[in-house]
Amino acid sequence: MDIFDRLKAAAADDWRAYVDHDFVRQLGAGTLPEAAFRAYLVQDYLFLIQFARAYALAAYKSRSLADIRSAQEGLASVLHETELHVRLCARWGLSRADIEAAPEHQATVAYTRFVLDAGAAGDLMDLHVALAPCVVGYAEIGRALAPNGIEALGNHPYREWIGEYAGEGYQGVAANARRRLDDFAARAMTERRFTELAGLFGAASRLEADFWQMGLDSAGPA
Amino acid sequence: MDIFDRLKAAAADDWRAYVDHDFVRQLGAGTLPEAAFRAYLVQDYLFLIQFARAYALAAYKSRSLADIRSAQEGLASVLHETELHVRLCARWGLSRADIEAAPEHQATVAYTRFVLDAGAAGDLMDLHVALAPCVVGYAEIGRALAPNGIEALGNHPYREWIGEYAGEGYQGVAANARRRLDDFAARAMTERRFTELAGLFGAASRLEADFWQMGLDSAGPA
Amino acid sequence: MDIFDRLKAAAADDWRAYVDHDFVRQLGAGTLPEAAFRAYLVQDYLFLIQFARAYALAAYKSRSLADIRSAQEGLASVLHETELHVRLCARWGLSRADIEAAPEHQATVAYTRFVLDAGAAGDLMDLHVALAPCVVGYAEIGRALAPNGIEALGNHPYREWIGEYAGEGYQGVAANARRRLDDFAARAMTERRFTELAGLFGAASRLEADFWQMGLDSAGPA
Amino acid sequence: MDIFDRLKAAAADDWRAYVDHDFVRQLGAGTLPEAAFRAYLVQDYLFLIQFARAYALAAYKSRSLADIRSAQEGLASVLHETELHVRLCARWGLSRADIEAAPEHQATVAYTRFVLDAGAAGDLMDLHVALAPCVVGYAEIGRALAPNGIEALGNHPYREWIGEYAGEGYQGVAANARRRLDDFAARAMTERRFTELAGLFGAASRLEADFWQMGLDSAGPA
Numbered sequence: 038m039d040i041f042d043r044l045k046a047a048a049a050d051d052w053r054a055y056v057d058h059d060f061v062r063q064l065g066a067g068t069l070p071e072a073a074f075r076a077y078l079v080q081d082y083l084f085l086i087q088f089a090r091a092y093a094l095a096a097y098k099s100r101s102l103a104d105i106r107s108a109q110e111g112l113a114s115v116l117h118e119t120e121l122h123v124r125l126c127a128r129w130g131l132s133r134a135d136i137e138a139a140p141e142h143q144a145t146v147a148y149t150r151f152v153l154d155a156g157a158a159g160d161l162m163d164l165h166v167a168l169a170p171c172v173v174g175y176a177e178i179g180r181a182l183a184p185n186g187i188e189a190l191g192n193h194p195y196r197e198w199i200g201e202y203a204g205e206g207y208q209g210v211a212a213n214a215r216r217r218l219d220d221f222a223a224r225a226m227t228e229r230r231f232t233e234l235a236g237l238f239g240a241a242s243r244l245e246a247d248f249w250q251m252g253l254d255s256a257g258p259a
Numbered sequence: 260m261d262i263f264d265r266l267k268a269a270a271a272d273d274w275r276a277y278v279d280h281d282f283v284r285q286l287g288a289g290t291l292p293e294a295a296f297r298a299y300l301v302q303d304y305l306f307l308i309q310f311a312r313a314y315a316l317a318a319y320k321s322r323s324l325a326d327i328r329s330a331q332e333g334l335a336s337v338l339h340e341t342e343l344h345v346r347l348c349a350r351w352g353l354s355r356a357d358i359e360a361a362p363e364h365q366a367t368v369a370y371t372r373f374v375l376d377a378g379a380a381g382d383l384m385d386l387h388v389a390l391a392p393c394v395v396g397y398a399e400i401g402r403a404l405a406p407n408g409i410e411a412l413g414n415h416p417y418r419e420w421i422g423e424y425a426g427e428g429y430q431g432v433a434a435n436a437r438r439r440l441d442d443f444a445a446r447a448m449t450e451r452r453f454t455e456l457a458g459l460f461g462a463a464s465r466l467e468a469d470f471w472q473m474g475l476d477s478a479g480p481a
Numbered sequence: 482m483d484i485f486d487r488l489k490a491a492a493a494d495d496w497r498a499y500v501d502h503d504f505v506r507q508l509g510a511g512t513l514p515e516a517a518f519r520a521y522l523v524q525d526y527l528f529l530i531q532f533a534r535a536y537a538l539a540a541y542k543s544r545s546l547a548d549i550r551s552a553q554e555g556l557a558s559v560l561h562e563t564e565l566h567v568r569l570c571a572r573w574g575l576s577r578a579d580i581e582a583a584p585e586h587q588a589t590v591a592y593t594r595f596v597l598d599a600g601a602a603g604d605l606m607d608l609h610v611a612l613a614p615c616v617v618g619y620a621e622i623g624r625a626l627a628p629n630g631i632e633a634l635g636n637h638p639y640r641e642w643i644g645e646y647a648g649e650g651y652q653g654v655a656a657n658a659r660r661r662l663d664d665f666a667a668r669a670m671t672e673r674r675f676t677e678l679a680g681l682f683g684a685a686s687r688l689e690a691d692f693w694q695m696g697l698d699s700a701g702p703a
Numbered sequence: 704m705d706i707f708d709r710l711k712a713a714a715a716d717d718w719r720a721y722v723d724h725d726f727v728r729q730l731g732a733g734t735l736p737e738a739a740f741r742a743y744l745v746q747d748y749l750f751l752i753q754f755a756r757a758y759a760l761a762a763y764k765s766r767s768l769a770d771i772r773s774a775q776e777g778l779a780s781v782l783h784e785t786e787l788h789v790r791l792c793a794r795w796g797l798s799r800a801d802i803e804a805a806p807e808h809q810a811t812v813a814y815t816r817f818v819l820d821a822g823a824a825g826d827l828m829d830l831h832v833a834l835a836p837c838v839v840g841y842a843e844i845g846r847a848l849a850p851n852g853i854e855a856l857g858n859h860p861y862r863e864w865i866g867e868y869a870g871e872g873y874q875g876v877a878a879n880a881r882r883r884l885d886d887f888a889a890r891a892m893t894e895r896r897f898t899e900l901a902g903l904f905g906a907a908s909r910l911e912a913d914f915w916q917m918g919l920d921s922a923g924p925a
Contacts, residue, residue, distance in 0.1 A: 089771050090380075093762030096755070096778065098602045102785060105755050109778055112762065116772060141462070143369045143469045150372030157379050158312075158542045160604035225674040229667075240363070247365050311540070311549050318537030318556065320824045327533050328560060334540065334553055341546060380764045382826035447896040451889075534824075585906070587913045591809045594816035601823050602756075684807070691809050 040218045041173055043231070044166065048239030055170060055242045056178055060249035065182040067194050074195065075129050076255030080145045080248070082122050082136045087149035088171070089115040094156045095164055104161070107217070114210065125197060144251035148244035155237060162221040166234045169214060170242045176211030179203035262440040263395055265453070266388065270461035277392060277464045278400055282471035287404040289416050296417065297351050298477030302367045302470070304344050304358045309371035310393070311337040316378045317386055326383070329439070336432065347419060366473035370466035377459060384443040388456045391436060392464045398433030401425035484662045485617055487675070488610065492683035499614060499686045500622055504693035509626040511638050518639065519573050520699030524589045524692070526566050526580045531593035532615070533559040538600045539608055548605070551661070558654065569641060588695035592688035599681060606665040610678045613658060614686045620655030623647035706884045707839055709897070710832065714905035721836060721908045722844055726915035731848040733860050740861065741795050742921030746811045746914070748788050748802045753815035754837070755781040760822045761830055770827070773883070780876065791863060810917035814910035821903060828887040832900045835880060836908045842877030845869035 038046075045052050060077070063069035089112055096108035123133050148171075156164030179202025183190055187200040201207060226234070260268075267274050282299070285291035311334055318330035345355050370393075378386030401424025405412055409425055412418045423429060448456070482490075489496050504521070507513035533556055540552035567577050592615075600608030623646025627634055631644045645651060670678070704712075711718050726743070729735035755778055762774035789799050814837075822830030845868025849856055853866045867873060892900070 086768055086771070089768070089775075090763050090765065093759050093765075093771065093774070093778075096759030097763055099756065099759075100602065102752055102755070102782070105752070105759065105778075106782060108759070109755075109775070109782060112759075112771075112775055113779070116768070116775060119768065140465075143366065143466065146373050146462075146466065147365045147369035150376045151368050153379075154372045154375050157375075158544065160607075163604075223673075225669065225671050227669050227671060230669040240368075243362075244365065244368065308546055308549070311546070311553075312543065315537050315540030315543075315549065315552070315556075319534050319541055321534065321537075322824065324530055324533070324560070324563060327530070327537065327556075330537070331533075331553070331556055331560060334537075334549075335557070338546070338550060338553060380766065382829075385826075445895070447891065447893050449891050449893060452891040584909075587810065587813045587910065590817050590906075590910065591813035594820045595812050597823075598816045598819050601819075684812075687806075688809065688812065 039215055040222045040226070041169060041215045044169065044218075044235055044238040047231075047235035048242055051239040051242040051246070052170075055246040055249070056174055056181070058246050058249040060253050061178055061182070063253075064195050064198070069195065070256040071129070073252045073256035075131060077249075077252035078122070078126050078129060079131060079136050079139045080142050080251065082119065082126065083139065083141050084145050084149055084248075085115055085119045085122060087145075087153065088168075089119070091149075091152050091156060091164065091168060094153060095161060098156070098161050098164070121201070128197070142251050144244070144248045148241070148248055151241065151244055155241075160225075162218070162225065162230075162234065163237060165214070165218060165221065166237050167241045169218065169238065170245045172214045173211045174242075174245065175202045176208050179207065261437055262444045262448070263391060263437045266391070266440075266457055266460040269453075269457035270464055273461040273464040273468070274392075277468040277471070278396060278403070280468050280471040282475050283400055283404070285475075286417050286420070291417065292478040293351070295474045295478035296420075297353060299471075299474035300344070300348050300351060301353060301358050301361045302364050302473065304341065304348065305361065305363050306367050306371055306470075307337055307341045307344060309367075309375065310390075311341070313371075313374050313378060313386065313390060316375060317383060320378070320383050320386070343423070350419070364473050366466070366470045370463070370470055373463065373466055377463075382447075384440070384447065384452075384456065385459060387436070387440060387443065388459050389463045391440065391460065392467045394436045395433045396464075396467060397424045398430050401429065483659055484666045484670070485613060485659045488613065488662075488679055488682040491675075491679035492686055495683040495686040495690070496614075496618075499690040499693070500618060500625070502690050502693040504697050505622055505626070507697075508639050508642070513639065514700040515573070517696045517700035519575060521693075521696035522566070522570050522573060523575060523580050523583045524586050524695065526563065526570065527583065527585050528589050528593055528692075529559055529563045529566060531589075531597065532612075533563070535593075535596050535600060535608065535612060538597060539605060542600070542605050542608070565645070572641070586695050588688070588692045592685070592692055595685065595688055599685075604669075606662070606669065606678065607681060609658070609662060609665065610681050611685045613662065613682065614689045616658045617655045618686075618689060619646045620652050623651065705881055706888045706892070707835060707881045710835065710884075710901055710904040713897075713901035714908055717905040717908040717912070718836075721912040721915070722840060722847070724912050724915040726919050727844055727848070729919075730861050730864070735861065736922040737795070739918045739922035740864075741797060743915075743918035744788070744792050744795060745797060745802050745805045746808050746917065748785065748792065749805065749807050750811050750815055750914075751781055751785045751788060753811075753819065754834075755785070757815075757818050757822060757830065757834060760819060761827060764822070764827050764830070787867065794863070808917050810910070810914045814907070814914055817907065817910055821907075825903075826891075828884070828891065828896075828900065829903060831880070831884060831887065832903050833907045835884065835904065836911045838880045839877045840908075840911060841868045842874050845873065 060069065060073065064074070092108050092112035092115055096105050096112065099105045099108055123136070126133075126136055152164070152167040152171075155167040179199055182199045183203035187196070187203055190196045190199060193199065222231075282291065282295065286296070314330050314334035314337055318327050318334065321327045321330055345358070348355070348358055374386070374389040374393075377389040401421055404421045405425040409418070409422045412421060415421065444453075504513065504517065508518070536552050536556035536559055540549050540556065543549045543552055567580070570577070570580055596608070596611040596615075599611040623643055626643045627647035631640070631647055634640045634643060637643065666675075726735065726739065730740070758774050758778035758781055762771050762778065765771045765774055789802070792799075792802055818830070818833040818837075821833040845865055848865045849869040853862070853869055856862045856865060859865065888897075
């Protein structure tokens with residue numbers, strides 16, 4: 038059982054409410070209203086800008102070249118992800134100008150600034166634990182929504198999104214993030230510290246669930 | 260026209276949606292459901308803890324003893340305000356343990372961490388502009404809800420809350436905050452900078468309106 | 482053996498070079514050139530401004546009201562100490578304008594910004610360990626220079642300085658700082674973390690020794 | 704006259720003491736003792752680790768993707784520069800292990816942490832102004848030491864170092880840094896702000912001169 042599995046177990050209800058959220062189920066079933074998905078996509082782009090800042094914060098808070106380099110790779114990869122996002126948005130009829138002009142939703146502000154503040158006030162492990170529901174959770178959701186592989190998704194309307202997070206590239210990013218948490222824990226985690234981190238992890242998971250809810254709510258009443 | 264008035268004018272719709280919010284109107288009319296007020300009070304206590312951190316951030320970011328001292332007074336006064344809050348909560352049947360055990364609502368996380376991040380990423384003026392809708396806005400709301408003075412409120416159910424913010428003490432705090440914005444502007448504000456600051460002010464005002472809405476929503480459907 | 486004693490033992494040479502520095506010996510013997518003491522006093526005032534910022538940083542990085550309050554008291558007490566400093570300087574013929582116009586010496590910049598950066602990049606324990614050579618070390622030096630009590634110092638030329646740090650007030654501040662380190666350690670210190678903290682403590686002690694050396698060098702060649 | 708030239712003019716004495724320092728003159732004349740150069744090289748490597756953190760801080764403090772991207776390129780290029788440094792050190796008989804085991808000198812701590820703190824406490828322009836004596840100054844020094852081009856240096860003992868900073872690649876980096884300062888100034892610089900920034904620039908230049916002096920002092924008395 039690695040640290041990530043311990044955190045999930047300690048915040049089991051918050052975790053389930055996030056990864057089994059209605060938005061995720063409808064997305065998997067292909068029944069998610071397009072309006073909900075588009076609203077989500079736009080906010081997720083704004084979200085990534087702040088996530089790039091979070092990796093930059095990790096590099097700033099690092100003490101060794103190895104840690105700076107690892108954070109710099111995270112930053113470069115989020116910047117790359119924003120480009121994929123622009124292409125994905127384009128297929129849903131959203132121009133870059135549309136996306137960048139959108140105001141941040143409360144749910145976007147809440148999760149992103151919570152992560153940035155947890156990292157600024159705490160140490161590198163706080164920052165990476167606050168990032169984990171996103172980084173590792175998306176890999177778990179991607180795999181769950183493509184249980185028979187990406188090819189088996191056929192003409193699934195959200196095939197491209199699911200494929201991105203179920204794919205080997207992203208699964209590897211998540212596996213690295215889990216290992217990094219174990220490294221931090223080996224270095225500086227006492228049991229009292231674990232309890233604090235589990236609280237942080239639970240709060241971040243709730244904010245992720247709120248982010249899905251924002252997507253659903255944007256589609257208007259059923 | 261001081262800087263605060265210019266910011267309000269530049270973000271007029273967001274400002275009105277905040278200071279004229281239904282929560283405020285019902286609070287002024289004395290018709291606000293107790294459940295909504297209690298939910299608000301608890302979250303506002305959690306809010307103040309983060310606001311104390313924002314004043315500490317202002318002291319940390321200061322360059323002169325005079326600026327450090329002024330921020331330190333802000334910090335001390337927020338810490339004092341939390342004590343008043345505990346007493347106010349007690350009269351509404353909420354113990355300190357009740358308050359501190361409550362999880363932060365998304366609306367609380369969003370506004371507080373937005374302010375803290377604006378201050379960490381920007382300069383002292385960004386921080387104080389992000390704080391202004393709260394610091395100065397509450398003074399404006401307090402005065403508007405007690406147009407004939409605090410005594411005239413009689414047995415108003417929310418007399419104590421209104422009295423706190425309509426009172427001379429708090430009005431003085433807000434007047435100082437306005438003057439501080441003018442000092443910052445005299446030192447380092449170009450017109451392009453004003454446009455950015457107005458964006459920040461508008462975003463903070465929207466998050467304040469969301470905070471009222473959270474209070475109303477907590478009372479359940481009408 | 483508390484954490485502070487463990488840190489001292491782990492960085493024994495650096496610690497001795499700091500608390501037994503020639504500046505300290507000459508100050509204790511009353512033979513320290515006035516020019517060296519005055520140069521030190523001015524830089525120490527500039528040092529305290531940055532130390533006030535370090536306590537503000539501690540308040541900003543705190544998660545609980547109790548931690549914020551404790552840091553706020555540290556901040557208030559450093560601000561108070563700057564006033565005593567101005568009076569001490571006055572007796573040595575230095576006006577407040579003289580002091581505030583002085584440029585920061587390299588030694589002042591090095592130690593103060595090292596502490597601030599250790600705190601910004603690390604967690605609260607990093608910050609307090611980086612502050613400890615100053616906060617606790619001055620209490621140890623004060624007591625060592627007044628082995629028979631402050632009264633026994635008679636007409637010692639540096640009686641006032643020694644008395645300040647040998648006095649009960651300051652000794653209590655240092656005792657609190659030691660206890661705080663123990664609290665942090667109980668919460669979150671593994672042995673690998675101790676090794677890192679001992680490195681930080683040693684580096685801060687060397688920068689303190691450099692600060693004394695700056696005082697001696699300012700008096701010019703013997 | 705761009706902002707960089709205005710800053711140089713406002714801090715003319717500090718600037719000259721830095722770019723015309725004896726270390727630079729002896730380096731240019733090829734008479735700099737090898738021991739001084741090696742001591743400098745080791746500290747400059749430790750310096751670059753902190754400079755990488757400074758670019759990460761710039762990315763963290765950015766608000767737009769364009770600013771994050773530009774800071775990320777700066778970070779990537781400093782990380783690349785550390786590799787060149789390891790190769791340069793190897794030619795002078797210094798292994799990577801030698802370099803990384805060296806304790807940071809007071810002069811290294813002073814300049815690097817001063818820059819990081821100026822950036823954390825101030826805004827992006829403070830950070831880039833504090834970096835400018837290094838980033839732009841090295842380009843100016845490189846060009847001054849190779850007035851007839853790199854080829855004309857022949858067998859100059861420090862040809863490789865001079866060539867790096869006189870070369871087109873580095874000259875382009877410095878030209879970009881100057882343009883960035885002009886962009887920041889167009890956005891948010893008042894005349895009072897310029898005065899503050901000139902103070903920051905002067906202090907950073909003095910710390911750079913101290914850094915050269917540290918190199919000279921390491922070679923021992925003449």
